[in-house]
Every structure is written in structure tokens, then in C-alpha cells.
Amino acid sequence: MKSSQTFSSSSDEPADERRVRKQKRGRGPADQDDRDFGAFLLQFPATASSTPLTKKKRTAAGFPPDRMFYDRWRSVQLAKREELLLSQCSRRPPSVSKVSRLIQKEAWTGNCPCPEDVVAKWRPATRVQVESDPWIITMIQNQKWTGLALKDFGTKGQGVVATEPFAMGSVVCDYHGKVITGAEGRKLVESIKGDMGYLFFFHAAGRDLCVDAETFPCECHPTENTMGRRINHSSKRANLRPVHCMMNFPEGQRDVILFRAKRDIHLCEELLFDYGVKRKSFRGEAINLDWLDE
Ligand SMILES: C[S@@+](CC[C@H](N)C(=O)[O-])C[C@H]1O[C@@H](n2cnc3c(N)ncnc32)[C@H](O)[C@@H]1O
Numbered sequence: 001m002k003s004s005q006t007f008s009s010s011s012d013e014p015a016d017e018r019r020v021r022k023q024k025r026g027r028g029p030a031d032q033d034d035r036d037f038g039a040f041l042l043q044f045p046a047t048a049s050s051t052p053l054t055k056k057k058r059t060a061a062g063f064p065p066d067r068m069f070y071d072r073w074r075s076v077q078l079a080k081r082e083e084l085l086l087s088q089c090s091r092r093p094p095s096v097s098k099v100s101r102l103i104q105k106e107a108w109t110g111n112c113p114c115p116e117d118v119v120a121k122w123r124p125a126t127r128v129q130v131e132s133d134p135w136i137i138t139m140i141q142n143q144k145w146t147g148l149a150l151k152d153f154g155t156k157g158q159g160v161v162a163t164e165p166f167a168m169g170s171v172v173c174d175y176h177g178k179v180i181t182g183a184e185g186r187k188l189v190e191s192i193k194g195d196m197g198y199l200f201f202f203h204a205a206g207r208d209l210c211v212d213a214e215t216f217p218c219e220c221h222p223t224e225n226t227m228g229r230r231i232n233h234s235s236k237r238a239n240l241r242p243v244h245c246m247m248n249f250p251e252g253q254r255d256v257i258l259f260r261a262k263r264d265i266h267l268c269e270e271l272l273f274d275y276g277v278k279r280k281s282f283r284g285e286a287i288n289l290d291w292l293d294e
Pocket of ligand 1: 155156157158159195196197198199229230231232233234291292294
């Protein structure tokens, strides 16, 4: 065993298993085990795609013939595999069948995560994760957000409904349009003739900005009926929260307004967010703005 070498202990092993193992064995030997297991991992990195270790290889490298390190190695790999699967589901929790499909695609021969466990481990992505998430970036680029449909709501005009449930924290879609300055946006407001307004004003890092979804279709998606601009207002029943992100596109950073689910959203529910505008600041007094109180 390569106990004369100094290695940092493995931080990859799931914390629960590590704690239980330490409790079982007492401090001294467990710390030594950690150092040895660190050496084991350096020799045999446990990645999602690494192939299982044979006993022959383990012993030839000077490690004990029993299964202890091998079992720990497998649990590190399992955690990495779960992480890999979850990284492909950052927008919202996957279904068990989706995880099963992803596992099949990987063609792992053993040490496969249990799809139900992966689904249970899903957590909403942090803002930093979202800002660099390749799946979310692709959906902003192609405007092919799934789980959404347009519906006619009579006097409200069109609106967006969920055709699949969204768990709290899921990324639902973006408010798509060209980002212009607040001053340019306010100028555009003056030119709006109809009842509907499609400008989203926001402040980010001291900048006064506006997403122009009034200019429709946008230059980048001339044939797409982009969804975000169709989401209606409610101050009392809002189920979406707009969040400003600096998305890391391949060509550089861009301001994006993303909608995240404020709570679990059910099938067929209308998506709504609080426009956060006062009657006075909206547009003139000629139009009926009672709906802003809804
Ligand atoms: C961003 S658009 C939303 C989509 C719009 N309903 C459509 O058909 O394209 C904003 C406009 O929708 C209408 N609207 C949004 N929420 C409403 C509500 N709760 N009640 C009535 N009208 C609403 C207002 O005319 C508002 O200016």
C-alpha cells in the first residue's frame, strides 16, 4: 500500500457514507483510510465513464485485495454519474423515464444510478449554474422552450399555459427580445398604438435597460412566436418570478430575463407574473388598466 505518500483525502465520496464509515471505525484508522483512498483515487480516477477496476489491477498497484476501496470507488463513481445525469436536467426535474433514457444512452454496463434516486436528488439550479448552462443557453438561442402553449384568454388576449408541470425553481422560459436602453424603451412606449405592451424594463448593475419584445418578430427569430412576450400579468396569482441573468453565450455575455417557477405549477395552469407597474407609469390614462390590480 502506498501509505508513505501524502495525499489529500477524497472529498468526492458522498458525505453521508463518509460520516457513517468514520463513525464505525473511530477517528485514527478512518483518517488513514482516507489518505490511502485518496491515493487509490489518484491512481484510479473515478469518473462517470471510467471502467470498473479488476482485483488484479488493484492488488498489482499495491492496494488491499478486499473490496473496501473498490466499493468506495463505486460510490464515488455513482455520485458522478448522478451528477452528470442531473446536469442534463438543469431546467426542471426530469421524469423517471427521461432519466432511464439518458442512462441507456450512456451505455454503462454496471454501477448504474437508479432513475428514481436521480429524480429525487434534483434541485433548482443556482443563478451561476443557470448562467453557464448549455441547455438553457440553447433554448434561449433557438426559442424552442418545451412544456408551453399559447391559449386565447378572451379580453386578456393570448396567454401561455403549462403543457407539463413545472416544479418550484424550474426555468420556464425567457422574456425574449432585443435588449435596448431604458431611454430607448421609453421612447418606444410613446409610439405604441394598441392596448398591448411588450416592453420589460429592468435595472442591472447600475444600468437602465429594457427588453424590446414590442418589435415583433425579432430579428433573430423571424418565424418564431416567442412565448415569453405572451405571458399575462397577475399581482395576486403570479406563479413566475422574472430573474435577470448574465448568460454566458459562446460569443460573450448577454443580459437575459428568465422566468422561474415561484411554486409548483400544474398542468394547464396559466403562467403569470407580476408586471410590477403602476397605473401611472403604464401608458396614458386613456386605457382601462383595472387588470393591473388582478
Ligand atoms: C406582454 S403582453 C401579454 C400577452 C398578450 N395578452 C397578448 O395577447 O399578446 C401584455 C398585454 O397583455 C394584456 N394583459 C396582460 N395581463 C392581463 C390581464 N391580467 N388582464 C387583462 N389584460 C392583460 C395587456 O393588454 C398588456 O398590455
